[in-house]
Amino acid sequence: MGFLDIDNTTKSYGSVEVLHKVDISIEEGEFLVLVGPSGCGKSTLLNMIAGLEEITSGEIRIKDNVMNGVHPSKRNIAMVFQSYALYPNMTVGQNITFGLEMHGVAKPEREKAMQDVARLLQIEQLLDRKPGQLSGGQRQRVAMGRALVRNPDVFLFDEPLSNLDAKLRVDMRTEIKKLHQSLGTTIVYVTHDQIEALTLSTRIAVMNGGYVQQLGTPQEIYDKPENIFVATFMGSPAMNVVPAVVRVDGGAPQAEIVLYDGSKARLPFSQPNLTAWDGRDILLGIRPEAITDHDSADRKSGNIASLSNRIVVTEPAGSDMFVSMQLGGKDVIARMRSDADVRAGQDFEFAVNMEKAIAFDPETEARIQL
């Protein structure tokens, strides 16, 4: 059994089922990120772990103790909210110790715990101020302090960085990661930002429509997405998904795709077992960074295919150059070095790293497992 078990858990509001048989198990010290678009059920799941929402069926266990029906304050968990939810009429110090006070901890111990946490988060000088006098980043820290001081088994974060501006968001993201590394706490973190998911987590649960689309490490999610949703949701710019037909040439499967002028090109697959799909339509998935110019192509790859196509638009983005072209009737983006010699309207020879290519079944939208 894991440290935190979400066992076949379902949530319904009346007759509407919003979470379908979610099954996740994580070990102590893991950083689990629940990521997905708005309405996918990630916040609902987090609230169920917290005990703020009831579980319709299934079990949630922490350290093998069943938590169904247990009051939130008795689960030994702490939560950091999106709006920080600091008590406006109390000072920062009182905010931090309120939970301890409610649990009957004596004053000297409360004081000590508060000082320790304040030192850790570098908010000692704020202890006598009220939340209304703090900046967004400071409030964030106080909210984390309030959670830390309880020394809980599991930390829950509900989109804590959404209300911060971009620069602060990046700084705080690093802070959270550092805290996790130094304290080794178990964290469940909800966000809609896939970059946060990839950078912070030890494991990601990608959710959509109340289902866990895939549960895995960041690397697994990124390199081996199990369906088109996960493939296109994670990674920015999104993975290119292009209609193609499998053709077998001398026993080796290839993807036949349509270029901008209607002519066809073939890209050889690395996986031999796709031969079973000969003549069938598939969806070819290939990330922008796998399509470059020949000079920048990955030297360690054993399968770089050439593709000649016309450039539609070039977008210099500082550190990279994004080039778009038409494949299979769709806009496809390639990523190159910023000093690549490209122009709009130019016919260019692209290098496609087919080791990273993924084939999806167009009907089920699932990755073709081999």
Next chain:
Amino acid sequence: MAHSADADFKTRLQAWIPKLVLSPSVAMMLVFVYGFILFSVYLSFTDSRLLPSYGWVGFENYSKLWRLSHWEISLKNMGIFAALYISICTAIGLGLAIFLDQKIRGEGLLRPIYLYPMALSFIVTGTAWKWFLDPGIGLENVMHTWGWESFRFNWIKDRDFAIYTVVIAAVWQTSGFVMAMFLAGLRGIDNEILKAAQMDGASNWNLYRRIIIPQLRPAFLSAFVILSHLAIKTFDLVIALTGGGPGRATELPATFMYSYTFSRNQMGIGAASATIMLMTIAAIMIPYLYSELREKR
């Protein structure tokens, strides 16, 4: 040349129009409110009786006023009435608001029921309660016919208790309004704060005492200001309910002023009592308005 002169004239005219539009109201206010206030205050220093007269008598009216037992009784009644009215309205208003905020089915029906008395004239309220509290045909009589022979409820005719009947009727009229204010305040509290407090282990009691009610401070303040202002102005209700009686038992400064000015032909003293009323309200309203307007800037 002529064109730009026209344009100048037009823009200058446009700059004046707003002030022009505002001026009738400002003029009315300056004359009918502040001018009249000055006039009445001035009158309080004169020997006016039936009609305004302008013989200066200094503070004589005021010293006469404070020596009148009638005035003393009015003030005492005002104190009792205001204290009870404000505290009971606040308590009921807060209580009902908290209860209604618990996801009650039928809130849409209950809320209008609590509020509708505010739509009534104090005269109507006074009339209804006057007969309801009348021992002959009202509650006492009803209890008797229902079998409870020894029930007594003749407060409205009792010198010592009549003022409490005014409290009852006034609370009935305005507690719904106080409830609406607190309900709005409660609904403005961030829901995530409540969730955080639950996770911290706060019982409902602690939740309300330590977190929710402190955040209602603006609503408390507004309620206090409005209720005290209504209390000082209470006139219609007393006239309809008890007429000031029995005897002087329910006289309030407002009724005192009216009777001394118009029935007893003691305009100077009446003006003095009105001035006192004004100063009391000003002492409460001016700091409040000042702080509210400073924020609005």
Next chain:
Amino acid sequence: MSVASQDTAIRTGRVTRKLIYLVLVLFALFYMLPLYVMLVNSVKPLSEITGGGMMNLPQAFTLEPWAKAWSSAQIGVEPTGLAPYFWNSIKMVVPAVAVSTVLGALNGYVLTKWRFRYDTILFGLMLFACFIPFQIVLIPMARMLGLMGLAGTTWGLALVHVVYGIGFTTLYFRNYYAVFPTELIRAAQIDGAGFFQIFWRILLPSSGPIAVVSVIWQFTNIWNDFLFGASFAGADSQPMTVALNNLVQASHGVKEYNVHFAGAILAAMPTLLVYIVAGRYFVRGLMAGSVKG
């Protein structure tokens, strides 16, 4: 345990909830009681009332007290019932509401979109004028009305109500227009629109809700007023509230409680109807005048 819902995170146990419902219903009864008593007793013959049983439903249902209250009760010199005073109230209320609302709208417009020095102080002065005890202006106002030849007339009363209602209507419109985007006004100015054109074409069309609030608030307050009516109205121009009070306080003869109740309900009906129909705006009016910021 009840389900924690999405609107409020507070949970209450079953027993607590039952208690809460009980208290709420008891209070609802408390508020409805006087209305019930008035209604029920206004359709009983007098004998039933004096015989006791104020709370009982009528045994002999009769609309005679209503007819009497409306057209034949003795209030003034003539037994005219409340009807003429009802119309007095209408004649006074309608112009007063109309004028004070229009002026309030214009004032609010000026104070928020055409700012100038001291405008906040002016607004503060207008606001304070809402809260003064009206006793302080009775004497001079009586003089002034006499001087203007309006003493004891409906127009005089209407004027009084306009003057003392402007503070509130200005407050409503000012708060409403304060959050109206000023950029729209500036854009219209650049387009060449003048003061009144902007008001007429841009602000007024979106002022529906607050205009309703203002009208309802003014209507309720002016209709329900007693002090000004008692002080400034002549025998012919008395509004409904004053007439009702006279009816009830009449000390001679037998007290016709049923007629009193019928009269009270007649007096209360316009504002009650307004409340039932447009209660939402009524509440907004109450709130706008109290909880600020």
